[in-house]
Amino acid sequence: MDPVSLPALSCVALCGGTHGNELSGVCLVREQQRKKEEETEHVTLVTVMSNPRAVQECRRYIEKDLNRCFTAAILSTPVSDRTPYEIVRAQELNALLGPKGSDGAMDLVCDLHNTTANMGLCLISNSDCDWICMHIYKHLQTNISSIPVRLLNLYTSPDESSNLASVGKHGLSIEIGPQPHGLVRADVLSTMKKGVQLMLEWIRLFNSGTVFEGGEVEVHTVVKCIDFPRDPETHDITAVIHPQLQDQDFCLLRQGDPLFLSFSGETEVYRGGAPLSSLCE
Numbered sequence: 001m002d003p004v005s006l007p008a009l010s011c012v013a014l015c016g017g018t019h020g021n022e023l024s025g026v027c028l029v030r031e032q033q034r035k036k037e038e039e040t041e042h043v044t045l046v047t048v049m050s051n052p053r054a055v056q057e058c059r060r061y062i063e064k065d066l067n068r069c070f071t072a073a074i075l076s077t078p079v080s081d082r083t084p085y086e087i088v089r090a091q092e093l094n095a096l097l098g099p100k101g102s103d104g105a106m107d108l109v110c111d112l113h114n115t116t117a118n119m120g121l122c123l124i125s126n127s128d129c130d131w132i133c134m135h136i137y138k139h140l141q142t143n144i145s146s147i148p149v150r151l152l153n154l155y156t157s158p159d160e161s162s163n164l165a166s167v168g169k170h171g172l173s174i175e176i177g178p179q180p181h182g183l184v185r186a187d188v189l190s191t192m193k194k195g196v197q198l199m200l201e202w203i204r205l206f207n208s209g210t211v212f213e214g215g216e217v218e219v220h221t222v223v224k225c226i227d228f229p230r231d232p233e234t235h236d237i238t239a240v241i242h243p244q245l246q247d248q249d250f251c252l253l254r255q256g257d258p259l260f261l262s263f264s265g266e267t268e269v270y271r272g273g274a275p276l277s278s279l280c281e
């Protein structure tokens, strides 16, 4: 394997509150902002509360999901008085942390999220050939033993990527669960804190010229989404996740395994053919 040299990550953004009711990132960013923006020998860390109005109201978003607003098309939409708040905010964040795809963009944007799913710590990357993201993932996986650490790849082009992390030259979302929205669990918060510290530690090592060994990493990707069973007329959900599947995120789901339990007590099984890892959100 030939060595690859990459430029240092001088400017790193740490974002929380992109979804206003996912509180670990909100707490972490607030704590970091109390300490003021950190400039060390090797890296400038900028902290951002991405959607302050949604955070104030403890809602995912006000008018439109902010983490779906960073496509090239939405970022270039002309703004008027009637433009949804999140589109205006996405353009502000793009000016602050980007512009996306430009030389002036942050070297790395790390965006902090929670999920109600029993996901453990999941790093989400947009590209399948981002060595920086894969090495950070390996560093976290090696050093965190309290919960599983995984990498989920979305394989989207920069123009089509709609998440905030895609504004940086490199982008990572850190998603940790299970945590109910609107609440903070101490174990989830301390794992997120540790994940961020380890990421910054890796960046400092990288920026000071450390050579990292290559290797293999396991990557998950989205193959398909299965919606809940719904009433054909009202479209209301008519079933819950089956108790045998609940909290078994990333376990292999095989043909015939229970998927849903209807409100009237019938089990619906997986008929998808090939076995897949499942994620219940």
Ligand SMILES: [Zn+2]
Pocket (backbone or CB within 6 Å): 018, 019, 022, 113, 114
């Ligand atoms: Zn989120």
